[in-house]
Amino acid sequence: MTLDLPRILAAHDRIRPHIHRTPVLTSARLDAAAGAKLFFKCENFQKVGAFKARGAANAVFSLDEASARRGVATHSSGNHAAAVARAARLRGIPAHIVMPSNSSKVKARAVEGYGGQIVFCEPTQAAREEACARIIAATGATLIHPFENFDVMAGQGTAAVELMQDVPDLDLVMCPVGGGGLLAGTAVATRSLRPATEVVATEPAQAADAAQSFRAGKVVPLAKTNTIADGLRTNVGAPNFELIQRYVRDIVTVEEATIIAAMRTIWETMKIVIEPSSAVVYAAILEGKVAVANRRVGLILTGGNVDLDALPWVTGRS
């Protein structure tokens, strides 16, 4: 079992009725600043406010009828939780969502809003996995892992498919890396559709496990990560890393202050709301970490779910 272009295209056909075809936006001002042509794929406009709607929908709608009837389960404190709850509701099946007890109220409300059944647990990885295993044993639900799942990866890869359809002659596609579901899907889709197009990933320096793993040639997990880009605190998954090694040109890191500056510049210039995890890609351009001069560059903006009461330039976090 692996990930390839036919699987990503099949995912696209499967989820098309359930997702937005998000627009690709450009900015003359940001192009001039970068000396490049930048094409922003706006997954902040996606259902549930993030690309996670794609992978969750593909995984849920790929289940056979008997499995589906027993429901799905996952553990997540973020956008994947809402995405699984939403996909399950669309299919009319139960969704059991294990969330750490310190999850934000906003995120829990989003899951409940989509009809997900929340089980709170201690905020440790062990407690999350144990709670999830208990639910699966009791209900027969299928685990929808946020990234170590080829159906999820295939779904995430559909954003790059749309980007390449809209802008066929990209020299470079950039996206963030956390667990590696989006990056694996993006890299396989991009390189299969146009082998000459490079894929470069970006990661916060304070959660640089994927970059370190990439240099080491093997998964090097970090015990502790600390970044404002909350979607990217996860360590990269093993099946994801194998695909990343094969298809990705480079993984670069960016500082927290640059992430905040990049986020603010995109809000001010493009008039769109993106979350910190989305901003790491443009941050890499600001830091000069990626050669973009005179190139056509696709950037995947991954999501737009932020707490408007705690904006980083107001609270001073950096």
Added chain:
Amino acid sequence: MTLDLPRILAAHDRIRPHIHRTPVLTSARLDAAAGAKLFFKCENFQKVGAFKARGAANAVFSLDEASARRGVATHSSGNHAAAVARAARLRGIPAHIVMPSNSSKVKARAVEGYGGQIVFCEPTQAAREEACARIIAATGATLIHPFENFDVMAGQGTAAVELMQDVPDLDLVMCPVGGGGLLAGTAVATRSLRPATEVVATEPAQAADAAQSFRAGKVVPLAKTNTIADGLRTNVGAPNFELIQRYVRDIVTVEEATIIAAMRTIWETMKIVIEPSSAVVYAAILEGKVAVANRRVGLILTGGNVDLDALPWVTGRS
């Protein structure tokens, strides 16, 4: 001299190379909340971050060659100033921009960034007009009034033309009213293209001169206005009001707290940055001031220029 559809369509042909064709966005969540189909025309994505780019471009490119060479002048502390400076630079002619001495640094920088020549004056209407008149006497520049100008109105009306092209069967088009340039252009374009479509305008209750004038059947200026919607503090113009009386169904008012709530809801739900003046239209729906149930409603989001350091839900202004 007046405003009619041929003039607006000619404006559209004239300015097309110089403006964005902005997208029309929708939101399943906001539709469900309103019990209507809402179509948001995103002029926050327009050049200079506001619809003002349209009217200024049309006025500047409508000048004959001899007049153009003597330059243009205007007085404004807001988006119109940047829009005139930008249009003048595109035509390669001088722009003299009179700004009150208390204008925000951000706005002055925007004008300078487009090559506008700023003349600061005392922050009174008399001082602004006097400074502008002096420049015009000395240079022969043409005044580009922000709204009492039929070329400006024709340009502003092109946003409604595009909206009606993208969504031909609207029951209702809503936009804000300040000086009335956008409203006059929108009303003439909408009612000429589809007489069955109603036009309703929205205004802050704390700057309700247009609503009061509409009820009185004559222009009733307000000496003092005080609203967070800084683009709507202006009194409605006389030529604008005449068109508004003829083509507009109603002008409704909204409270400051609702403007802020509407702005925040649109940021959170649609992931776009809009300024308070843009939010008054959706605020009218939130306050139940306009009958939208089961109707197809176009809403013009006028701009996205906000100070991210002074967001109203953070600073507590309401």
